Every structure is written in structure tokens, then in C-alpha cells.
Amino acid sequence: MRGSKPVKVMYIVAAAKTARGFLLPHLKHLVREGEFEAVVVCSPGPELESFAGCAGIRVVAVPIQREIAPLKDLVSLLQLWRVIRRERPALVNAGTPKGGLLGMLAAWAARTPVHVYTVMGLRFETISGLRRWLLVQCEKLTCQCAHRVICVSESVRRKAVEEGIVEPEKTRVLGCGSSNGVRAERFEASVQNLARAAQIRQELRVPEGRPVVGFVGRLTRDKGIAELVRAYQMLRRERPDLKLLLVGDFEDGDPVDPDTRRTIVEDPGIVKTGFVNDAAPYYHVMTVLAFPSYREGFPNVPLEAAAAGVPVVAARATGTVDAVVDSLTGLLVPVGNAEALAEGIRRLLEDRALAARLAEVARERAVRDFQPERIWEALYEEYARLLNERAAMKEELTTRKRHGQAPAQSTQRRKGVAKRLVDVTAAAAGLLILAPLIAAVAAAVRAAMGSPVLHRQKRTGLGEREFELLKFRTMIEQHGPDARLLPDEARLTRLGRFLRRWSLDELPQLWNVLRGEMSLVGPRPLPPKYLPRYTAFQRRRHEVKPGITGWAQVNGRNALTWQEKFELDVWYVDHQSFWLDLKILWMTVWQVLRGRGISQPGHATMPEFRGTKGLPAD
Numbered sequence: 081m082r083g084s085k086p087v088k089v090m091y092i093v094a095a096a097k098t099a100r101g102f103l104l105p106h107l108k109h110l111v112r113e114g115e116f117e118a119v120v121v122c123s124p125g126p127e128l129e130s131f132a133g134c135a136g137i138r139v140v141a142v143p144i145q146r147e148i149a150p151l152k153d154l155v156s157l158l159q160l161w162r163v164i165r166r167e168r169p170a171l172v173n174a175g176t177p178k179g180g181l182l183g184m185l186a187a188w189a190a191r192t193p194v195h196v197y198t199v200m201g202l203r204f205e206t207i208s209g210l211r212r213w214l215l216v217q218c219e220k221l222t223c224q225c226a227h228r229v230i231c232v233s234e235s236v237r238r239k240a241v242e243e244g245i246v247e248p249e250k251t252r253v254l255g256c257g258s259s260n261g262v263r264a265e266r267f268e269a270s271v272q273n274l275a276r277a278a279q280i281r282q283e284l285r286v287p288e289g290r291p292v293v294g295f296v297g298r299l300t301r302d303k304g305i306a307e308l309v310r311a312y313q314m315l316r317r318e319r320p321d322l323k324l325l326l327v328g329d330f331e332d333g334d335p336v337d338p339d340t341r342r343t344i345v346e347d348p349g350i351v352k353t354g355f356v357n358d359a360a361p362y363y364h365v366m367t368v369l370a371f372p373s374y375r376e377g378f379p380n381v382p383l384e385a386a387a388a389g390v391p392v393v394a395a396r397a398t399g400t401v402d403a404v405v406d407s408l409t410g411l412l413v414p415v416g417n418a419e420a421l422a423e424g425i426r427r428l429l430e431d432r433a434l435a436a437r438l439a440e441v442a443r444e445r446a447v448r449d450f451q452p453e454r455i456w457e458a459l460y461e462e463y464a465r466l467l468n469e470r471a472a473m474k475e476e477l478t479t480r481k482r483h484g485q486a487p488a489q490s491t492q493r494r495k496g497v498a499k500r501l502v503d504v505t506a507a508a509a510g511l512l513i514l515a516p517l518i519a520a521v522a523a524a525v526r527a528a529m530g531s532p533v534l535h536r537q538k539r540t541g542l543g544e545r546e547f548e549l550l551k552f553r554t555m556i557e558q559h560g561p562d563a564r565l566l567p568d569e570a571r572l573t574r575l576g577r578f579l580r581r582w583s584l585d586e587l588p589q590l591w592n593v594l595r596g597e598m599s600l601v602g603p604r605p606l607p608p609k610y611l612p613r614y615t616a617f618q619r620r621r622h623e624v625k626p627g628i629t630g631w632a633q634v635n636g637r638n639a640l641t642w643q644e645k646f647e648l649d650v651w652y653v654d655h656q657s658f659w660l661d662l663k664i665l666w667m668t669v670w671q672v673l674r675g676r677g678i679s680q681p682g683h684a685t686m687p688e689f690r691g692t693k694g695l696p697a698d
Contacts, residue, residue: 086117086136087467090169090192092160092183094144094176096125102175102200102260104130109456111136116463119167121160122179140167144179146333148214153182160186170467173230174222175200181218184225188497193470196463197226199236200259201377202243205398206302213595219245220596221504224497226250228466230459233257233378233402254458257402258378261452264443267360267387276361284351286323286365291429294366294390296327296359296381297373299344299352300334304372304395304416309340309350311370311422316349319429326352327362363388368428368435372413372421376400382410383450386442391435393424409442498658503600507593518587521579525552528575534588539605542625546608547597550588554579583672589628601661602627603649606689613691621649624656631660634667642689 091107093099099122107118117136122128124141131139142159145152164172164186174183175198187195204215223229223246230252231237237251267273278288286292293312299305305326312324329352330341344350356362363369369385369392376399382392383403392410394400395417404410411427413420428435511518525533532553539549554576572580579585592598598605605626611619631652632645640648652660 086111086114087171087463088117088119088167088169089171089173089463090119090121090164090167092121092172092174092179092186094123094146094179096122096127098122098176098179099139100127100130104134105452106260106456106459107137108134109453110460119169121163121183144182146176146178153178157182157186161189164190164192170194171196171463173198177203177215177218177222181222184222185501188225194228194463194466195226196228196230196466197222198259199229199231199240199377201232201375201399202236202239203375205239205375216243216245217504217594217596219243221497221500223250224500227470228252228462230254230462231377232259233376233399235398235401236377239398252462254462255454256449258380258383258450258455260380261450261455262380262383262387262446263452264387264447264450267363267384269364269389273361273364273388277364280361280365284325284353284365286325286351290321290323291319291367292323292325292365293425294325294327294362294369294385295371296362296369296384297371299326299328299330299336301336302334302374304374304421305336305344306340307372307395307416307418307421308370309343310418311372311425312350313343314418314422315425315429318426322349324350325362325365326350327356327359328352329354359384360388363390366390368393368425370421370425371395371400371404372415373397373400374415376403379403382442383446386410386439386446389439389443391428391439392442393421393428395421404442405445408438409445410438499599499656499661500596502658502661503593506600507590510590511594514587514590517584521552521584521587524575525579528573529553529556538608539626540608540611540622541597541605542622544611544619544622547592547595547605549598549605550591552579552585552588554585586628593628597625599625599627601629601656601664603630603652604633610689610691613689617650618646620653621646623653629664629668631664634664634671637671 089110091099091103093103099120103120107120110116111118111134114136117138119138119140120131121140121142123144128139128141131137140163142156142163143152144156160182169192171194172183172187172192173196174180174187180197180199184195184197202219204212204219207215219240223240227250229240229246229250231240232253234253234257237253240246241248241251280286281288293308293315295303295305295308297303309324312322316322324347326344330336335341336344344352353362363385366385367390369382369390371379371382371385371392371394373379373395375397378399380403382394382400385392386409392404394404394410394412395415396406396412397415401412404412406412411424413424428438522533535551535553535555537549537551538546541547554573555571556573557571576585589598593600602625603621630649632640632648635648636644
């Protein structure tokens with residue numbers, strides 16, 4: 081790739097501050113030799129002025145909300161798509177959760193040759209409930225749209241894989257990690273930094289020799305500020321001369337609790353500087369750096385402290401464990417534990433030999449492993465590899481089309497992303513629009529049959545993986561004289577027949593679709609006990625996600641024989657497309673209105689599949 085025409089790359093992030101802090105140094109290096117030209121797309125902000133006059137780098141402002149805002153996000157997505165279509169980059173690299181999601185979707189829709197998603201952290205780690213689930217699904221969709229997922233640390237990569245967000249083979253960690261490396265000499269004990277540190281001590285009224293516990297970063301809940309303040313208060317009882325220096329400011333997003341904020345403002349031993357343009361000299365005011373963050377991507381602050389020769393106590397969180405090696409370059413304590421944090425700080429304040437040893441090893445590691453050029457060169461090589469692979473794939477696709485062969489894997493992958501996007505959008509809209517109907521059905525089931533309202537069944541899905549399918553109950557638990565359950569047709573209630581007649585019992589499966597276990601269209605999922613009874617041909621039905629409706633359902637439903645159903649399922653696997661799915665959805669509406677094929681004579685639904693090889697039923 082060297083010596084060729086400059087390759088246009090586009091970077092998309094949500095915040096202008098992120099663009100300036102993480103992208104500017106790297107982009108200057110990338111375009112310096114004339115091999116790349118870069119376009120930065122992010123929200124407008126004063127930080128973008130730092131890009132002015134940078135040859136080979138242009139900035140396009142597109143408002144991108146950091147928090148969830150569906151209507152504004154849709155507008156941002158459309159604007160990003162237009163920018164990408166106009167600029168026609170060879171590669172799009174998107175980072176931050178919202179910038180990554182919208183950037184990867186826009187790059188996919190605009191058919192950009194290469195999509196790279198940079199995972200700078202996993203926000204869902206410190207969130208619970210529905211919002212956590214939604215963030216996880218967004219991360220999965222973002223990774224599905226990407227050709228490569230670059231994780232800024234090994235622990236982030238490992239966590240993303242464990243959560244099922246991305247396949248391991250799609251991920252990369254550049255060098256030893258870090259988003260941009262750290263220029264160690266900028267933070268060292270230079271004459272300039274030491275002079276400025278002495279001036280800062282005078283301004284903050286912190287006498288020389290007085291112990292100072294420092295923190296650098298945003299003052300938010302996820303940064304562990306509440307635990308840091310409590311740890312400081314514990315230590316202050318033992319050492320009244322102790323100072324807490326907070327280099328940063330409060331933020332409205334993820335705010336600290338009111339009591340912690342009040343303590344920071346009112347306690348005379350706590351000094352808050354607000355935002356500073358250059359934190360380097362502030363490290364030389366500190367005796368110990370405390371970094372109790374709950375989650376990180378790869379934090380630069382511990383590396384900056386290491387370069388300045390300041391010992392570090394940090395929480396054992398994702399990302400931080402890559403920046404601090406416990407008992408070698410710093411001390412790690414449990415996340416969210418103020419007592420353990422106070423003990424770690426106490427050790428370094430009292431054992432100065434230990435503090436000096438940790439700081440020395442940490443500085444050597446920062447200089448050796450995290451110089452920015454190592455990260456930049458590794459990213460350049462990854463770009464070159466991806467672009468060359470894409471060129472080879474394009475040539476292969478052209479050859480396949482010329483010879484009338486099946487489309488390449490990338491084309492099939494694009495179809496899969498489109499199908500998932502339609503599933504998520506339609507299922508979410510369906511749950512919102514049908515919420516009153518779903519609530520009414522749930523109330524009717526509860527009144528007629530009692531609890532539970534939902535019937536949960538183990539079913540087999542994509543790749544023969546088991547999942548729990550949801551349906552409204554249509555039968556009662558009724559046993560015969562021998563204590564065995566009565567046949568299905570005897571237990572099916574009048575309300576249950578009505579729900580099945582209009583397929584209302586299937587509505588909860590929209591949640592299965594949102595979870596990614598099912599699709600709107602696909603072969604109906606069947607019990608795991610059927611797996612040993614399938615032929616090799618019949619097992620192919622598990623090559624796609626199961627669906628709420630499918631080709632077999634609109635061509636006879638339960639009135640078909642098992643063999644006919646399986647043949648139709650496999651036919652769908654071989655012929656699936658966006659237009660076929662639309663056709664099946666339309667035919668499903670007509671099939672429901674007609675009310676045909678709900679069951680076979682003598683059965684409530686379908687008789688049990690006993691296999692085609694004479695296998696007995698379980």
C-alpha cells in the first residue's frame with residue numbers, strides 16, 4: 081500500500097473531545113507520509129478548532145447524542161449515511177458506543193469496503209435491567225456490522241467475547257493495548273513540570289512535603305468518586321494533614337450522589353481543580369494516584385502517573401487490569417470497596433520503598449510498551465491487511481459472478497445484518513404498539529387459568545443451540561386418575577383455542593426476537609429432544625434462526641406432515657431473502673385471518689415427531 085494513491089479513511093465518534101484527545105495525534109502520524117487522507121466526523125464543539133490547519137485531515141460536524149434518543153439518533157444516522165456516500169472512504173473506523181453503532185450502521189448501509197469498530201469500553205458493565213440488555217444488543221449489532229473489532233485492551237476483548245457480543249476471530253488488540261499510547265517524556269519530572277507543580281502547590285495552598293492523594297478524570301459515579309471520598313475521609317482521621325486533589329470536574333451524565341458532591345465542595349481538605357488543559361504537572365503534586373474506576377477501556381491516567389513516577393492504587397476493573405499489574409507496577413483493590421482502597425493508599429503512604437519500587441517498574445513499562453508509535457504502526461498494519469483482504473474478496477466476488485457461482489461470504493453476511501436490523505426494529509415497534517393488546521391477553525390468561533401467564537419451553541435454535549421460547553398459556557394443568565397429564569386436546573381451554581386461532585399466544589416471542597434467539601421469519605423452533613431423530617437433511621433447518629412464522633407456516637401450517645414441513649424449512653434455508661421474508665409476513669396475515677392449518681385432526685397442534693428412522697418417542 082505504501083507509495084500508492086492516498087487512501088481515504090473516516091473516523092466517527094460521538095464527542096468532539098474524544099476526537100481531539102484520542103484521534104488527533106494518531107491522525108497526524110497517519111497522514112504525515114501522504115499515504116492516507118482522513119475525515120473526522122463527530123458532534124460540533126470548540127475542541128474541533130485543534131484540527132484547523134492539519135494537512136490531510138478534514139472535519140465534518142454531525143450531532144450525535146451520547147445518550148439514547150431514538151428520533152435524534154435516526155436523524156444522525158441519515159446524516160452519517162449521506163456524509164459517507166459523499167466522501168466515499170475506503171475504510172470507516174467508528175468508536176464510542178453511540179458513535180460506533182451509528183457509524184457502523186451507516187457504513188454498512190453505504191456499502192463502505194471496510195468497517196472497523198474500536199471498542200473503547202463497555203458501558204453496560206455498570207448498568208442493570210432493561211437498559212443493560214439494550215446496550216448489549218446495540219453492541220452486538222455494532223460488532224455484526226464491523227469487519228474488524230479492535231479492542232483497546234485484552235480484558236475488554238475477553239469480556240466482549242464472554243458476553244457473546246463478538247466472535248473471537250473478529251477481534252484484535254493492538255500491541256499491549258491502549259487507545260493511543262502515552263508520550264512518557266511529556267509527564268516526566270522535567271524542569272518545566274516541576275516548576276509548574278511548585279506553582280500549583282502555591283495556588284492550591286498545598287505546602288511542600290504534605291501528603292496528597294490525587295485523581296485525574298471525570299468526577300462521575302462510574303469513576304468510583306464516592307469510594308475515593310470515603311477512603312480519604314478514613315485516612316484523614318489518621319493523617320489530618322492529608323489532601324485529596326481532584327483534577328477534573330463534575331458531569332451531568334452519570335453524576336455522583338448528592339452527599340459525595342457536597343463533601344467535595346465543602347471539605348477544606350479536598351481540592352477540585354475543574355477541567356485543565358494539561359494534567360502533566362499536576363501528577364508531580366501527588367504522593368499517590370488513586371484510580372477507583374468501576375470500568376474502563378484502557379485508562380491512560382495510570383500510565384501517565386507511571387511516566388511521572390507516581391505510585392498507583394487502582395480498582396481491579398476491566399481495562400484497568402491491563403494498565404496496572406498488581407504488586408508489580410501498582411496495587412489493585414476490589415471494585416467499589418472504599419476500605420480496601422484506603423488500605424492500599426495507606427500502604428503506599430507509609431512504605432515509601434514499596435511506593436518507589438512500584439513507580440520505577442511502572443515507568444519502565446510505560447516507556448517500553450506504550451509509546452504511541454507502537455499503537456499507530458500496529459493500526460497502520462491492520463488497515464493495510466484489511467484493505468488488501470477486501471481487495472482480494474472483491475476480486476473473488478467478481479470472478480464468482482462471472483462464472484455464475486454463489487455469492488461470497490461477505491454478501492451472505494450483509495444479508496444477515498439486514499435481517500437482524502429488520503428483526504430488531506420490527507420487534508421493538510411491535511412490542512410498543514401491541515403493548516395494550518399484550519397486557520389484555522395476559523390479564524385474560526391470568527383470570528381464566530391463573531399463574532403463570534407465560535408458558536416457557538426449551539427449543540432448539542440457530543446452530544442447534546437451546547433457548548427458552550415464550551408463549552401465552554393456552555392449556556391448564558389437568559391430570560387423569562393415573563396422575564398423568566391429560567392429552568393436549570383435553571387441557572386446551574376455550575380461551576386457549578381463541579388465542580391459537582388468532583395466533584395471539586405467539587406475541588411474547590417478539591421478546592425472543594429482540595433477544596436475538598429468533599427471527600420474525602424462519603423455521604419454527606422445535607424441542608431439543610427431536611435432535612437425535614433428524615436426518616442430515618432435516619438438521620439443515622438449524623442453519624438459520626428459527627422464526628415466529630415461516631415458509632411452512634404459510635403453506636399449510638400444522639396440517640402438513642412432518643416430512644413436508646422439513647422440506648419447506650430447508651427450501652427456505654436455501655432461498656432466504658429480504659423479499660421472501662416480506663412475502664411470508666404478508667402471507668402470514670392472510671393465513672391467520674383464514675384460520676386454517678391450526679391443528680391436525682385429533683390433535684391440539686401437531687403430533688409428536690418420532691423420526692424417520694423408526695426411533696421411539698421419549
